[in-house]
Amino acid sequence: MGSEIEIQFAVERLLARYVASLDEDRLEEWPGYFTEECRYQIISAENYEQHLPIGVFFADSRGMLSDRVSALRQANVYEAQRYRHIVSSTLILGEEDGVVRAQSNYLVLRIMHDGATAIFSSGRYLDRVSFRGKGPLFVEKLVVFDSRRVDTLLAIPL
Amino acid sequence: MGSEIEIQFAVERLLARYVASLDEDRLEEWPGYFTEECRYQIISAENYEQHLPIGVFFADSRGMLSDRVSALRQANVYEAQRYRHIVSSTLILGEEDGVVRAQSNYLVLRIMHDGATAIFSSGRYLDRVSFRGKGPLFVEKLVVFDSRRVDTLLAIPL
Amino acid sequence: MGSEIEIQFAVERLLARYVASLDEDRLEEWPGYFTEECRYQIISAENYEQHLPIGVFFADSRGMLSDRVSALRQANVYEAQRYRHIVSSTLILGEEDGVVRAQSNYLVLRIMHDGATAIFSSGRYLDRVSFRGKGPLFVEKLVVFDSRRVDTLLAIPL
Numbered sequence: 239m240g241s242e243i244e245i246q247f248a249v250e251r252l253l254a255r256y257v258a259s260l261d262e263d264r265l266e267e268w269p270g271y272f273t274e275e276c277r278y279q280i281i282s283a284e285n286y287e288q289h290l291p292i293g294v295f296f297a298d299s300r301g302m303l304s305d306r307v308s309a310l311r312q313a314n315v316y317e318a319q320r321y322r323h324i325v326s327s328t329l330i331l332g333e334e335d336g337v338v339r340a341q342s343n344y345l346v347l348r349i350m351h352d353g354a355t356a357i358f359s360s361g362r363y364l365d366r367v368s369f370r371g372k373g374p375l376f377v378e379k380l381v382v383f384d385s386r387r388v389d390t391l392l393a394i395p396l
Numbered sequence: 397m398g399s400e401i402e403i404q405f406a407v408e409r410l411l412a413r414y415v416a417s418l419d420e421d422r423l424e425e426w427p428g429y430f431t432e433e434c435r436y437q438i439i440s441a442e443n444y445e446q447h448l449p450i451g452v453f454f455a456d457s458r459g460m461l462s463d464r465v466s467a468l469r470q471a472n473v474y475e476a477q478r479y480r481h482i483v484s485s486t487l488i489l490g491e492e493d494g495v496v497r498a499q500s501n502y503l504v505l506r507i508m509h510d511g512a513t514a515i516f517s518s519g520r521y522l523d524r525v526s527f528r529g530k531g532p533l534f535v536e537k538l539v540v541f542d543s544r545r546v547d548t549l550l551a552i553p554l
Numbered sequence: 555m556g557s558e559i560e561i562q563f564a565v566e567r568l569l570a571r572y573v574a575s576l577d578e579d580r581l582e583e584w585p586g587y588f589t590e591e592c593r594y595q596i597i598s599a600e601n602y603e604q605h606l607p608i609g610v611f612f613a614d615s616r617g618m619l620s621d622r623v624s625a626l627r628q629a630n631v632y633e634a635q636r637y638r639h640i641v642s643s644t645l646i647l648g649e650e651d652g653v654v655r656a657q658s659n660y661l662v663l664r665i666m667h668d669g670a671t672a673i674f675s676s677g678r679y680l681d682r683v684s685f686r687g688k689g690p691l692f693v694e695k696l697v698v699f700d701s702r703r704v705d706t707l708l709a710i711p712l
Contacts, residue, residue: 243405247559254643261659261678283478320599320700322676324642324661326482327412343419345482345505347661347676353703355673357513360480360505362419384478387511401563441636484640485570501577503640503663515671518638518663520577542636545669 242330249340249367250328252374257323260395265316268395269303273368277378278303280396283361286382295393306395316394320349321358336370337377344381346396359396360384400488407498407525408486410532415481418553423474426553427461431526435536436461438554441519444540453551464553474552478507479516494528495535502539504554517554518542558646565656565683566644568690573639576711581632584711585619589684593694594619596712599677602698611709622711632710636665637674652686653693660697662712675712676700 240248252271259267272278281293297303310316328342341364348358361383368377381396398406410429417425430436439451455461468474482503489497499522506516519541526535539554556564568587575583588594597609613619626632640661647655657680664674677699684693697712 243401243559246405246409247562251562251645254645257643257659258645258657322659322661322700324482324484324640324659326484326640326642327415329409329412329416341416343415343480343482345480345503345661347673347700349676349700353701355676355701357505357515357673360507360513384480384505384507385511385513401559404563404567482640482642484642485573487567487570487574499574501573501638501640503638503661515663515673518665518671542638542663542665543669543671544667 245333245338245369246328246330248369248374249330249338249365252367252376253325253328253342253363253365256376257325261321261323263317263320265307265310265395268307269300272300272303272376272379273371273373274300276300276303276376277380278376279379280381280383280393282386283382283384284386286380303395306393310394318351321394322347322349325363336368336373338367338369338374340365340367344396403491403496403527404486404488406527406532407488407496407523410525410534411483411486411500411521411523414534415483419479419481421475421478423465423468423553426465427458430458430461430534430537431529431531432458434458434461434534435538436534437537438539438541438551440544441540441542442544444538461553464551468552476509479552480505480507483521494526494531496525496527496532498523498525502554561649561654561685562644562646564685564690565646565654565681568683568692569641569644569658569679569681572692573641577637577639579633579636581623581626581711584623585616588616588619588692588695589687589689590616592616592619592692593696594692595695596697596699596709598702599698599700600702602696619711622709626710634667637710638663638665641679652684652689654683654685654690656681656683660712 256271278297279293280295285292324345326343331339341362346359347355349355364380366378367374414429436455437451438453443450484501486500499520504517505513507513522538524536525532572587594613595609596611601608642659644658657678662675665671680696682694683690
């Protein structure tokens with residue numbers, strides 16, 4: 239595992255690689271940031287706080303994430319825009335059995351084909367990162383978004 | 397105090413905990429990030445540069461910060477919206493007698509109840525962080541905001 | 555050079571100092587972040603991906619950067635607004651002969667004189683940072699912006 243600073247560094251590096259893959263339209267790399275069995279969920283802050291298990295997207299295996307990428311590719315949904323992730327304030331919350339809990343603030347900008355740029359989503363990443371095996375990899379990643387205005391396009395990797 | 401990297405890590409961690417408390421509506425934790433005697437000020441870049449001591453909000457003790465939280469709770473001002481802080485480019489500027497000077501860029505988004513998201517404030521944190529006692533804690537935090545358009549709601553913890 | 559964490563720290567610190575100079579209108583410091591011979595280019599993501607060498611601004615020496623600052627000062631272009639840089643997800647990609655390749659996501663806000671704040675530019679910094687001599691200094695800095703809407707004012711240091 240390493241020292242506090244080494245864990246912070248490793249988690250921030252994982253996050254930086256993760257958002258680089260998304261922003262550079264290398265979606266096929268996305269599932270590879272997760273363990274084989276995992277939990278990925280996009281959920282509103284409101285539902286998260288009320289413990290309502292109703293999210294915009296849910297997957298519990300790397301295979302489901304791969305299926306999602308295939309679907310996005312077939313529909314040409316992802317490439318029509320650009321996305322830019324800003325991640326900040328990554329906080330290591332604890333560690334148990336080689337799995338680190340971390341949270342970060344995020345902001346995703348969407349740049350439309352005509353160049354118009356808008357705030358697409360803001361919120362928190364609530365992550366559980368495994369350092370076992372050849373990690374670090376996400377065992378769990380909850381994307382808890384702030385706005386209740388749900389864009390139907392939100393079911394892209396965030 | 398520790399090495400340069402350890403100080404950077406500690407200041408960034410303090411900032412990350414600070415904004416997490418604000419964004420998660422745990423305002424009551426806010427005064428606890430400051431030393432008993434402290435200086436907290438929200439001031440426009442224009443006034444700051446002209447050395448005009450006219451800010452939007454000023455406090456010089458942890459008690460004043462607690463009073464502010466009570467007032468915000470009674471008026472239900474804070475909870476009506478969500479806030480999301482993005483902090484970047486934290487720079488350690490110097491150290492004297494166990495107190496570190498640091499600055500960071502910040503961006504605060506406000507998410508209204510209907511989901512509309514807007515840039516609420518941008519600017520710089522000018523911090524003096526004490527590593528004495530059970531620190532790190534803010535001895536001084538100046539929130540120097542960029543825009544001269546002062547929102548009356550700006551007198552919330554930033 | 556140092557360990558992975560030390561390099562990460564040094565590159566992030568260089569970037570933090572760089573954006574602080576720009577945001578605080580200390581443009582004259584800008585060329586000093588580069589080696590004497592260098593490459594600085596502002597280019598759209600579209601042109602960058604298609605290997606079209608058509609950028610908004612190009613310089614290949616510290617002298618050219620200084621000339622640019624002089625021109626901006628004479629035209630009073632820069633000071634009419636404020637800028638705020640948010641940098642995140644800095645990723646060290648490799649190292650060769652004391653030169654580190656790094657990339658970061660950036661967001662630049664522009665605050666007009668009347669206080670209106672808008673997203674001015676988002677994109678990626680693609681940097682090559684020399685640790686030789688009295689470094690770290692930029693040998694190369696490509697500012698690859700996301701939006702095809704090119705603001706004529708974009709030829710400011712980003």
